Amino acid sequence: MALMRTRTIPEATVARLPIYLRSLLDLAENRGAMTVSSEQLANLAGVNAAKVRKDLSYLGSYGTRGVGYDIEYLLYQITRELGLTQDWPAAIAGVGNLGRALASYKGFSERGFRITALFDILDDVVGEEVGGLIVKHLDDLKEAVNEQGISIGIIATPPMSAQEVAERFVDVGIKSILNFAPSVVNVPPDVNVRKVDLSIELQILSFYQQRTQAIATAREANRRLNIPRPL
Amino acid sequence: MALMRTRTIPEATVARLPIYLRSLLDLAENRGAMTVSSEQLANLAGVNAAKVRKDLSYLGSYGTRGVGYDIEYLLYQITRELGLTQDWPAAIAGVGNLGRALASYKGFSERGFRITALFDILDDVVGEEVGGLIVKHLDDLKEAVNEQGISIGIIATPPMSAQEVAERFVDVGIKSILNFAPSVVNVPPDVNVRKVDLSIELQILSFYQQRTQAIATAREANRRLNIPRPL
DNA sequence: CCGCCTTTGTGATTAGGCTCACAAGCGCGC
DNA sequence: GCGCGCTTGTGAGCCTAATCACAAAGGCGG
Ligand SMILES: NC(=O)c1ccc[n+]([C@@H]2O[C@H](COP(=O)([O-])OP(=O)(O)OC[C@H]3O[C@@H](n4cnc5c(N)ncnc54)[C@H](O)[C@@H]3O)[C@@H](O)[C@H]2O)c1
Ligand SMILES: NC(=O)c1ccc[n+]([C@@H]2O[C@H](COP(=O)([O-])OP(=O)(O)OC[C@H]3O[C@@H](n4cnc5c(N)ncnc54)[C@H](O)[C@@H]3O)[C@@H](O)[C@H]2O)c1
Numbered sequence A, B: 001m002a003l004m005r006t007r008t009i010p011e012a013t014v015a016r017l018p019i020y021l022r023s024l025l026d027l028a029e030n031r032g033a034m035t036v037s038s039e040q041l042a043n044l045a046g047v048n049a050a051k052v053r054k055d056l057s058y059l060g061s062y063g064t065r066g067v068g069y070d071i072e073y074l075l076y077q078i079t080r081e082l083g084l085t086q087d088w089p090a091a092i093a094g095v096g097n098l099g100r101a102l103a104s105y106k107g108f109s110e111r112g113f114r115i116t117a118l119f120d121i122l123d124d125v126v127g128e129e130v131g132g133l134i135v136k137h138l139d140d141l142k143e144a145v146n147e148q149g150i151s152i153g154i155i156a157t158p159p160m161s162a163q164e165v166a167e168r169f170v171d172v173g174i175k176s177i178l179n180f181a182p183s184v185v186n187v188p189p190d191v192n193v194r195k196v197d198l199s200i201e202l203q204i205l206s207f208y209q210q211r212t213q214a215i216a217t218a219r220e221a222n223r224r225l226n227i228p229r230p231l
Numbered sequence C: 001c002c003g004c005c006t007t008t009g010t011g012a013t014t015a016g017g018c019t020c021a022c023a024a025g026c027g028c029g030c
Numbered sequence D: 001g002c003g004c005g006c007t008t009g010t011g012a013g014c015c016t017a018a019t020c021a022c023a024a025a026g027g028c029g030g
Helices: A011-031 A038-045 A049-058 A071-081 A097-103 A138-148 A159-171 A198-226 B011-031 B038-045 B049-058 B071-081 B097-103 B138-148 B159-171 B198-226
Strands: A088-093 A113-120 A133-137 A152-155 A176-179 A192-195 B088-093 B113-120 B133-137 B152-155 B176-179 B192-195
Touching: A011 A038, A011 A049, A011 A071, A011 B198, A038 A049, A088 A097, A088 A138, A088 A159, A088 B198, A097 A113, A097 B097, A113 A138, A113 B198, A133 A138, A138 A159, A152 A159, A152 B198, A159 A176, A176 B198, A192 B198, A198 B011, A198 B088, A198 B113, A198 B152, A198 B176, A198 B192, B011 B038, B011 B049, B011 B071, B038 B049, B088 B097, B088 B138, B088 B159, B097 B113, B113 B138, B133 B138, B138 B159, B152 B159, B159 B176
Parallel strands: A088 A113, A088 A152, A113 A133, A152 A176, A176 A192, B088 B113, B088 B152, B113 B133, B152 B176, B176 B192
Antiparallel strands: none
């Protein structure tokens, strides 16, 4: 029952809500659908239907048995739950290759994330215009955060500087950090850090691929032994 | 016991091995240490010591009680387990903002990942030089894959094209895909897809931040009610 | 208004991972 | 060569998440 406001949505569910959100937007905008069944949504999101239903049940938002979920209502619920009814000004520290790509990326604003300030420490970079913003010196962080109500800090500096930048973010009151540098950053418990690490992803892929290759090689070796007749 | 070759390393452990690897490299290169305790490694990697020990025990690689782990040996074991003793040529499809940043990123080669080919379909982009490589047309994928033994495909196209590009990758025999486009791609079960999705990360941050803000606001409201004396 | 068909919501079960706690093992100093 | 202190390796218990399976509920046609 949704009446017992179990205000603990499992982490795993939170991580899937954005995927449902995207699928629902796709349905609503491109296919003009009004309702969706857990089965359909599961296909779009690449998960199974029971998981969709359980996840949605945590929102307390109701579907209609025999029919499915009202897309508009669900969109509203998920958007609300994720806090996307307000917008979230974000700052990027480190305006190099990656920082530039992020700064000029249009996909963020779609969900209320706006990059409102860019910071670097290199004199060559400070003052430059990137994606419509003038790069500021990291020393001016506090001022910008106060003026613009920045709530998310994005680290796109080399790994060596990541911890330092994180601390600066924390000092000015930022509670949400997205870290692209391949390094562990330590922050107080009330600050949330998420990391995006391409090298790790590649290494995980490498692990699984190597494993299946190894199996294939072993099998091949066996096959040769069983049929020990060279052509 | 390592004798029972339990050849199933938990997924969660696989995901942490690259972090240990990085920490160990740091120790070896910058601090010249010879051994490391699970406690130290845990601090560097940002996890707890028991987890480190359990993770390492899956490798069957031994530490020495009372001393710790031999760093060189551990490096070798993890590198081997992750399949990083060979190198993994990778191709990027979609040479836009993100594709360019990735193509010119030097961090990949450190671990044996080399970007050896870039693909696009836009006439303006095909033929251009980016990060020392000439961008090819996606139609030439098969040839390049065969010549260069490409084993990893990176999708950096707009979401609309992601499924199509994934299928092309699969057709030419690629078994590992890293997807940066915000869309679900379906592939056969023997192909491994990992996604990197910045919007999702931001939305998760938004969820938790919104939640704590909501709590703070509620507390504030209560405070005002309890002390109903306006200044 | 009744019964059938569809699809939800959720209790129960299973699986996977995390943490704790401690015996076992090792080196070192005496 | 012996004991002490340190650190590993791992069983046990706990917690979170995934999956299953089905009763409950709504819509619709007749
Ligand atoms: N480029 C990629 O595709 C890519 C891919 C994966 C990971 N990364 C990671 O992202 C980070 C940035 O990569 P990049 O290629 O953009 O590097 P880059 O060297 O091109 O840019 C780094 C920028 O950060 C600035 N910087 C350095 N210290 C700073 C500090 N203390 N405060 C503010 N700015 C500072 C530098 O002046 C520079 O402009 C790195 O940690 C890298 O490992 C990049
Ligand atoms: N730029 C960023 O910082 C950023 C951040 C997060 C996610 N992304 C995602 O990464 C992807 C790329 O982003 P971007 O900013 O580089 O976009 P972009 O528009 O700058 O570049 C996309 C490139 O892909 C090419 N392309 C289109 N269809 C193709 C196909 N079928 N085969 C090969 N190439 C094709 C285009 O010609 C273009 O060069 C998008 O899906 C985007 O949502 C980008």
